[in-house]
Amino acid sequence: xxxxxxxxxxxxxxxxxxxVILHYVTQWKKNGGLSIEDENLLDDLHDLARRxxxxxxxxxxxxxxxxxxxxxxxxxxxxxxxxDDHVFDQxxxxxxxxxx
Amino acid sequence: xxxxxxxxxxxxxxxxxxxxxxGIADYTGIDVLLVRVGFVLLNFATGFxxxxxxxxxxxxxWLADEKPxxxxxxxxxxxxxxxxxxxxxxxxVRDVRARFRxxxxxxxxxxxxxxxxxxRLAHEIEALR
Numbered sequence: 409x410x411x412x413x414x415x416x417x418x419x420x421x422x423x424x425x426x427x428v429i430l431h432y433v434t435q436w437k438k439n440g441g442l443s444i445e446d447e448n449l450l451d452d453l454h455d456l457a458r459r460x461x462x463x464x465x466x467x468x469x470x471x472x473x474x475x476x477x478x479x480x481x482x483x484x485x486x487x488x489x490x491x492d493d494h495v496f497d498q499x500x501x502x503x504x505x506x507x508x
Numbered sequence: 509x510x511x512x513x514x515x516x517x518x519x520x521x522x523x524x525x526x527x528x529x530x531g532i533a534d535y536t537g538i539d540v541l542l543v544r545v546g547f548v549l550l551n552f553a554t555g556f557x558x559x560x561x562x563x564x565x566x567x568x569x570w571l572a573d574e575k576p577x578x579x580x581x582x583x584x585x586x587x588x589x590x591x592x593x594x595x596x597x598x599x600x601v602r603d604v605r606a607r608f609r610x611x612x613x614x615x616x617x618x619x620x621x622x623x624x625x626x627x628r629l630a631h632e633i634e635a636l637r
Contacts, residue, residue, distance in 0.1 A: 442597045447513055450601065454589060457607040464614050471618055478621050481614060 473500040514594050517575035518568075526569035534575075537591035 442450065472478045519534045520527035529547055533540035551561040581587040593600045 442514060444510060444512060453604050457604055460611050464611050467618055471621060
């Protein structure tokens with residue numbers, strides 16, 4: 409029995425441990441990594457989403473300036489309050505005052 | 509090898525010495541001060557192996573490349589996005605999809621508004637006749 413212990417320990421250290429580590433490394437690579445094509449695609453889509461978001465924001469501002477009854481999304485209005493220098497908002501404000 | 513957003517790079521422009529700690533901070537999104545303090549504390553705490561941390565620092569600085577200029581972030585939001593991609597790519601893909609859905613919904617709102625407004629206008633013209 410006592411002779412077996414060093415063999416078991418060596419077996420675990422040199423075969424079992426690397427096996428476990430390599431197993432998890434391959435698992436991690438399979439699940440976690442993006443291929444280079446996916447990464448470029450994600451870069452493009454992220455960029456596109458940003459630009460569309462900005463454009464959408466402009467269109468909502470134009471429509472809101474045209475017709476004060478149009479409700480813009482809450483998040484966008486909050487964002488505008490931080491940078492309150494937009495020309496369309498000023499137009500909308502003037503129109504609202506004229507109607508009163 | 510082609511430069512990639514998900515690779516580790518040195519960040520010499522924000523670095524104190526060779527930019528390794530700043531690179532780690534940029535890669536993970538952890539505050540750069542925290543990374544530096546952690547690095548120094550780890551070097552003291554490991555005692556005899558403390559020298560290994562400094563060796564690892566120089567080996568990293570020697571092996572890793574400087575960050576390419578085209579990967580400079582446009583703003584904070586861009587930086588956060590790529591740090592998230594490195595940590596959990598699946599989540600960031602879902603985030604981008606959610607943004608597109610949001611844009612789609614807002615566009616539908618504007619479309620509904622514009623078309624209903626026009627039909628009201630047509631109705632009033634009809635009433636004038």
